[in-house]
Amino acid sequence: MSIRLGNSCINCDNLVEGNVCKVHGVKVGNSYTCDSFEMKATLKDKENCVTCVRYETSDCANPQKAAPGMSCAHWAPQSASA
Incomplete structure (x- = not known):
């Protein structure tokens, strides 16, 4: 398992209102990450x-x-x- 700095759902462009992942359609938290991660354009x-x-x-x-x-x-x- 690899460690990914900053690849949490909070920094992902797929996070929408209500902490829902628009790719997987589930509610996520600060510690979640996945291979569909897309870094937000700006932090x-x-x-x-x-x-x-x-x-x-x-x-x-x-x-x-x-x-x-x-x-x-x-x-x-x-x-x-x-």
């Missing part, structure tokens, strides 16, 4: 503790580690638009 580097709505609140998943520039799997946008 956003602005997603870190400072831009997270949970930063320095009681909802933060890692309050002892959270710091500017740090990323985590529980990041949530401060504002969203459709």
Whole structure:
């Protein structure tokens, strides 16, 4: 089994709203990956503790580690638009 850096469903172009894979038609999570992986054209580097709505609140998943520039799997946008 090979280890693939960044090949999780979160970085895949086949991930659609609701964390559903449009290729396989199933709900997926952060740790899923497959051979149909298609890297998104761009990755956003602005997603870190400072831009997270949970930063320095009681909802933060890692309050002892959270710091500017740090990323985590529980990041949530401060504002969203459709």
